[in-house]
Amino acid sequence: xxxxxxxxxxxxxxxxxxxxxxxxxxxxxxxxxxDNMGIVHHSTxxxxxxxxxxxxxxxxxxxxAHVEASGYNLPVTEAQVRFAGSLRYGQKVRVRTWIAESLSxxxxxxxxxxxxxxxxxxxxxxxxxVWTGRDGKVTRLPGIWQSHFRTCAE
Numbered sequence: 001x002x003x004x005x006x007x008x009x010x011x012x013x014x015x016x017x018x019x020x021x022x023x024x025x026x027x028x029x030x031x032x033x034x035d036n037m038g039i040v041h042h043s044t045x046x047x048x049x050x051x052x053x054x055x056x057x058x059x060x061x062x063x064x065a066h067v068e069a070s071g072y073n074l075p076v077t078e079a080q081v082r083f084a085g086s087l088r089y090g091q092k093v094r095v096r097t098w099i100a101e102s103l104s105x106x107x108x109x110x111x112x113x114x115x116x117x118x119x120x121x122x123x124x125x126x127x128x129x130v131w132t133g134r135d136g137k138v139t140r141l142p143g144i145w146q147s148h149f150r151t152c153a154e
Contacts, residue, residue, distance in 0.1 A: 022098040025055040026116070029091050040087040045123055046079060049111050052097035053127070056109070071134055072142050074107065078128040085115075085122035092116030104140045106130050 033044040057063045067074055087093060094114045101108035106128060113123035133139045 020098040020100075022096050023052070023056045023059045025052050025095045025097065027051070027093055029087050029089050029093055031089055034089045038089045040089075042081070042083070045081050045113065045125065046127075048093060048095050048113060048123075049079070049081075049097075049109070049125060049127055052095035052111050053109050055095075056097045056099075070142065072139070073132045073134070073136075074129045075132060076127050077106075077130050079125070081123060081125035083123055085120065087113070087115055087122065100126060101128075102141070105138055107141075 029040055033040050033047075035041050054063065064074070092115065094116055096112040096114070098110055099107065100110040107130075108126055108128045110126045111124065112121045114121055130138050131141055
């Protein structure tokens with residue numbers, strides 16, 4: 001039972017951007033992202049998470065191309081999404097992204113999605129990544145990234 005409690009506490013920590021450095025990304029729901037009822041398809045939220053991660057990287061002065069050019073990759077090893085509501089075609093989407101955890105080999109991004117300026121959080125989630133070299137083997141957090149990712153996670 002204790003493991004479940006600790007896991008729940010970890011999720012609550014991940015799902016709270018309070019006191020953390022975050023980046024907001026905004027765009028509108030495209031028609032192709034919706035089902036026949038005009039509601040954003042559940043799989044699309046992982047694309048929104050990727051947009052949030054990419055914007056986070058850009059705001060810190062980098063991007064995935066720079067990570068790859070430095071000889072590293074950051075593949076997703078785990079992803080979770082929870083729904084409290086949904087978005088519809090044409091609505092403004094705001095994805096709030098922050099680093100929830102930065103360990104020697106692992107990095108976790110967390111996300112909150114709202115409908116534009118409405119503060120009600122509709123979707124929460126996280127993606128966990130590991131650092132790998134070009135050979136695909138897990139490696140430690142590269143020195144060139146250590147200070148930034150560790151600072152952002154605090």
